[in-house]
Amino acid sequence: MSSKKDRMFDFKNVEELQTFITPLGKIMPAKRTGLSGREQRRLKTAVKMARQLALLSYGVQ
Amino acid sequence: MTNKIHTYQAVFLLDNEEVRKGFNQAKDWVQACLEKHNVDVKVLRLWGERALAYPIGSRQRATYLLGWVEASGEAVNEAKREMYLVGPAFRIMFLRADEIPAEEMAFGIEAIDDSAVEVPDEIEEFEMIEEDVAEEAAESKTEEKTEENIDEQAGEKAADSSDESEAVAAGEENKEN
Numbered sequence: 001m002s003s004k005k006d007r008m009f010d011f012k013n014v015e016e017l018q019t020f021i022t023p024l025g026k027i028m029p030a031k032r033t034g035l036s037g038r039e040q041r042r043l044k045t046a047v048k049m050a051r052q053l054a055l056l057s058y059g060v061q
Numbered sequence: 062m063t064n065k066i067h068t069y070q071a072v073f074l075l076d077n078e079e080v081r082k083g084f085n086q087a088k089d090w091v092q093a094c095l096e097k098h099n100v101d102v103k104v105l106r107l108w109g110e111r112a113l114a115y116p117i118g119s120r121q122r123a124t125y126l127l128g129w130v131e132a133s134g135e136a137v138n139e140a141k142r143e144m145y146l147v148g149p150a151f152r153i154m155f156l157r158a159d160e161i162p163a164e165e166m167a168f169g170i171e172a173i174d175d176s177a178v179e180v181p182d183e184i185e186e187f188e189m190i191e192e193d194v195a196e197e198a199a200e201s202k203t204e205e206k207t208e209e210n211i212d213e214q215a216g217e218k219a220a221d222s223s224d225e226s227e228a229v230a231a232g233e234e235n236k237e238n
Contacts, residue, residue, distance in 0.1 A: 011156075012108075012127075043062070053072055053154060054113035 008040045009046035014055045017047055025059035064133040066101075069155045073126040074117075077110070077180050079149035080124045084178040087149040088126060092170065094148060098140040100132040103161055106171035110180055117151065124180065126150075156196045 009017065020028050020043055027047050030040045051054040079087045088105060095102050108125040117123070130137075135157050144150045 047158070049154065051114075053074065053125075053152065054115055054117060055112040 011049035071128040073150040074152040075124040104129040
């Protein structure tokens, strides 16, 4: 178990979320982000909420 | 169904057409709608006006309103339902939160001047391109006209100078005679 504090993601912080998004608009896998399972799930939720509010795009056409 | 009160973070996307008529008017409508459905509004403030990541309907930009409210799930759903039917908000999101952050509580129900909210006109890209092309064409026309004027002036000057030289030559001939 890691000693680091669990990372939280805010859907309003678009710049931070964009670092975990591929150029095609997909969420990067945990293998690439280096996040724990719980953090990756938080990231997924934040990205999906940001997409719903049109802060992030669903993908590149 | 339980009527337990929860804290929610709320985000409203306001139509810029409505915001242009008056930001406070649109914000007051959202607040009134929430309060009508027994939603206790703690914070309601402008988050910003920004471009949408993808067009929603014909909208390319929107004004974001951020709020923190306390209400039951049922009240939130009713308010949401009404807001989707009428009013300036075209997209709404309520998110359960543990508590309202202190820095957000400091904002309260923010009242700002309508003129402080800058809402640019939604000009589509092709229109902008057309305008640029028209401007360039106008500029090139004016340049052509100025060049023509310069040529004409140069031609007139040349004609004048040739007349003068002819007159001088005629004068010299007369002197010789």
